[in-house]
Amino acid sequence: MNAGEIAIGFAPDLHVFVAAALRGGPTAVRIDGMSTLGHVVESLGVPLTEVGALLVDGRPSGRSHIPSDGEVVEVHGLVRPLNTTEPLRLLLDIHLGTLARRLRLLGIDTVYENPDIGDAALATRSATEQRVLLSRDRGLLRRREIFAGAYIYSHRPAEQLDDVLSRFAPPLAPWTRCTACNGKLADADKAAVREQIPDETERTYDTFAQCVDCGQAYWKGAHHARLSAIVDDAVARFGPGGAR
Template sequence: MELVIRPALGLRLFLAPRRRHAQFEVPYDGAASLGHVVQSLGIPLTEVGVATIDGVPTGPSVSPHPGAVIELATPPRPQKLPHGAGFLLDVGLGTLARRLRLLGVDTAYGNDADDADLVERARNDRRILLTQDRGLLMRRALWAGAYVRGQGADAQLADVLDRFAPPLAPWTRCSACNGALVGVPKDDVANRLEPGTRLRYEQFARCVSCGRVYWHGAHGRRLDAVVAAALKTVGERAPTG
């Protein structure tokens, strides 16, 4: 007994090389659910949008009949965020976390959490877990998650913005701890500044959570470019109506 699998192009990176085709067949015991079949191929269910059996949309708990044709689509982009949901990033995505915070996106991150802790925190805090660990996305207790495509922070950020089009508020969050930034008078932070910084800059912000001080310094042009590109991407991807 077999099933015919037709994966969308965007799902083929999760498949073994011999199966990275528009259609292939897999053995089937006649009892396993569609969700089990999909994950046994290496595809996290978080990465599947509509799945059909012989052309009929169905859920992951349904068991297909032997010989069925299974078509797997990727989630639509932009994918709607649950109301008020932020992100939680795993240990390998620290630079991406700082980029998202730069853009004002609510982003939790810790470099010392294990897989079970991440899944529990995502569920308890109602955060979407972003990771490049497929096994993590296949954990049954995971509330919501997504695989981040790309090997560098620029590509990863572009992928997350394209997929979710989250609302942006640049320069409003601390890149170190995710706390809110508020403007402060220069005199209030002068004792924490190097002499050259006190001389050159007049506008400052401070994190209400960790107290870190920010100003638009020498690296500002590079960050301005990141912000401009992000605003353009989200503007183009945000749902209308």
């Protein structure tokens, strides 16, 4: 059904989602008189998880608005950081394993599903545990049952981490979570982790931590300098008083 046209324009930060013809300014798009504005925006490629303000003829509008012929719609992106008082709890799909480990390194509650449990199960877990689902799969983020979602814009782990920290501005607590399972870390005696550490490590190190859930042992080994660089950069830019 053709109920006329609207003119719709997208903010530059949303251009990654839309066809080239929609990136130059308000563009004529047909409407059916029944679909909501949110549906129209999604049908043009933009996940609603990435949409901020919606203006219709210059006035704020909701996603449930039914567009009418001749209306001019402006679709804005999110304003970062998001204002939320809820503790950040994340769920990452199978393609974001490196990001998951870096988020855990910073003490952020991060569940990572590997092997792949499928879109339906991911959406259900997001809803059941009230976790924000992170993905580069726009189709997954369109599932109505998810608690909340966020699109990850880059395929590079360092940029992905910046994306999440700038979007949510979570409090950082480095070195407090297990990078393997997301459990909390606690100080451990050398005797308690002796079976997990090489002889040379036992002779060289005296300070250890252990995951209270999976038992994984941690110490300042060969990779500590690289991990410290990730932590120090994140804290300097996204911690209290950071440059962001």
